[in-house]
Amino acid sequence: MKRLDIKRRPLADTVLATLEPETKEYRELDSSGLYFRVKPDGNKSWQLRYKKADGKWSWLGLGGYPEVSGQLARKKANELLEDVSRGDNPIITKQERKRQELELNNATFEVLAREWLDTKLNAWVHDTMTRNKGALEKHIFPVFGKRLYTTIKPIEWMNHLKGIQQQHGIYEQVNRVRAMCRDIYDYAKVTGRIDYNPLEGLQKYLQQGKKENMAHVSENELPVLLRAINNYPKVDTRIGLQLLAMLFCRPSELRKAKWLEFDLDQGLWNIPEERMKKRREHVVPLSKQAIAILNELKTFETNSEYLFPSRSDKDKPKSDTVFIMALRRMGFQGRQTPHGFRHIASTLLNNRGFDERHIEAALAHVKDGVAGVYNKAQYLEDRKNMMQWYANYLEELADQKIVKFKKAN
Template identity: 60%
Template sequence: MKRCDIKRRPLSDTTLANLAPELGAYRELDSSGLYFRVKPNGQKSWELRYKKPDAKWSWLGLGGYPEVSGALARQKAAELRSDAADGKNPIAAKKARKAAEIEAANETFESLAREWHTSRLSGWDVGTAKRILGALERHVFPSVGKRPYISIMSMEWMELLRGLEHQGILEQMSRVRAYCKDIYDLARVTGRAMNNPLEGVHKFLSSGKAVNYAHVSQEELPTLLRAIRSYPHAKDVQLGLQLLTLLAVRPSELREAYWAEFDFDKKLWTVPVERKGRKKGREHLVPLCKQSLRALNELRQITGTYPLLFPGRSDRTKPRSDTVFLMALRRLGYEGRQTGHGFRHIASTILNEHGFPADHIEAQLSHKAAGVRGIYNKAQYLEQRMKMMQWYADYLEELETGNLKVALKTTTS
């Protein structure tokens, strides 16, 4: 579009986008001293012609187009004209406004959260630090990250956390609440906030375990196992649900697992300490039964070219969403009745009822015994757990095929 074809001012969005360059740079008046400048190379920008306090005319750049739209350029021009009318130097006023914008940006919840995260890095291992920042980036920053932290009310935090609660990720919700409360404590003790809007919020949220670890009864288990086997959506997710039933590990441990952690020859999965969320402790050894090895080999055909067992769809370097297994169970009709973590409860119940030693079961679940016994008992009972979990996998297989009926009460010797 040639400038001789301009029909009206202020310049329309179509005109701004289509004005063609000429051999030399030129300016076109938009409105009240605001000009649109076009260079021979096609670059476009906004300039304001204003009168300085010494009564001389000058130009002030307002930014490039299309980064600065017509509406924004006119708003900036109006502010600067107002400054000039009040006897202020428009350039000094522009710099002051920019400084205020930077200061406001540094007072957002996200900036405070990242400051808090940096301040705590020395106390975390790499895996923990990455997991915490990832939770904030996934669940908090999209909603309130760009807001000034002092403007976010307790009611808004309650709404955000209840959103996580309704997704069924209650353990994650509880952690996110604790992180955000700690972030506000940083602002409070450094004199940047008078109170903590997350104080007391936990009293009105679900505590997590009773609902988060929901699981079906043993009588319903065969139907659930068959439903998982026939899951019609993503194959990797279906295999993940099978592995949760067979291994009794935490969903996060499986979802974040790397292929390098698996030794197929030794039939062993080693969950490293840093992925278990503890600075101290030891790696968790998970024996692999025949059925889990079959599922893993099938999964390796799908995702084996990536480091992670369950790589994300948009970013293959990150694991699938922390709700991936929960949402799959919902699609199968088990919302509120079965969670990924609930498979651990099922395994514990069945193994205890069939007389397996409590120490072996607790070692499989990676539970630490309470008190002095927990300090001194370091045994992992790997050989015994190999046999126990193969029995358990065979038991589930019999249930699924209908070759075994679940008794209401099981007698153990």
């Protein structure tokens, strides 16, 4: 519309949106001291006309339109005119309000959490980062993300986390989320932004639940599980489960394994540091049984660098649910998980008298710091013997050749 057609002030939203430019820049009064400026190129913005302390009139920009709406421009103008009436310099107070607004925006829990996540980029593998970031985005940010982290009270955290547990029945997951949020506040504390952590001690009041990620069968049930795996109809999944049982690596390490990591002649699997939980290169000795089924897997022409490529995209590994679903189909839901093979191996090998250092090295369990300086080939010869004994033992269990358990020599 043309400026001559304006009927009332303050200017209506439809007027602001449709006001036409002219050959020269012009301003239209909106309300007390507030003007709407229209340039020949169509750009529109807000300006405040005010009288300085020396009695001279001056202009102060309040932002462009439509980014700054009419309602927001009037609010800003009223605040600045109040500053003028108190003898304050509106330019300085405007800058201070902007600083405070920026400070508040950067003090939300989500901003703090994402800053904390950035500190984990070199500490977590991609899957861990994706899982933990996703948990925060799903369970925490919708409720607390836009809140100032200094204003969220302990009782609010407890009620929210307990509510998730009761609603979804995910006890261990919620406890992991709580631990992350506690660490996020610890990060704020050590960087001098808070004096106390509102999640301190909260774990005592959350239901702990039963860990499911390490669910595993008993030693007596193991032969039945091994025979079920050996008879699983889908060959690549069967081989994957057999390798998980024999090598007791982390499921993600096997699922994303690439052929170039394997030296079948030497009987070694070299997992690069970027795929390891502790970001340390790891060597896994391969038993004769493991080499045999890897050679069997090699006969399948997949044209992929992965041992277990996705059916829909050969450039990606299989889904992280492939081994979980197979165990469920075999009737082991809630009794055995892919990760649980690690617990089985640790228990059996410790009970058979193998050196704890060799077992921990095989599991890639290393301490942080100087004490955890890690040689990827640590105890390699001892571990080769241990891994071969373990593969033989599992084979005998599956064939029901073991009647009485004996200690290894």
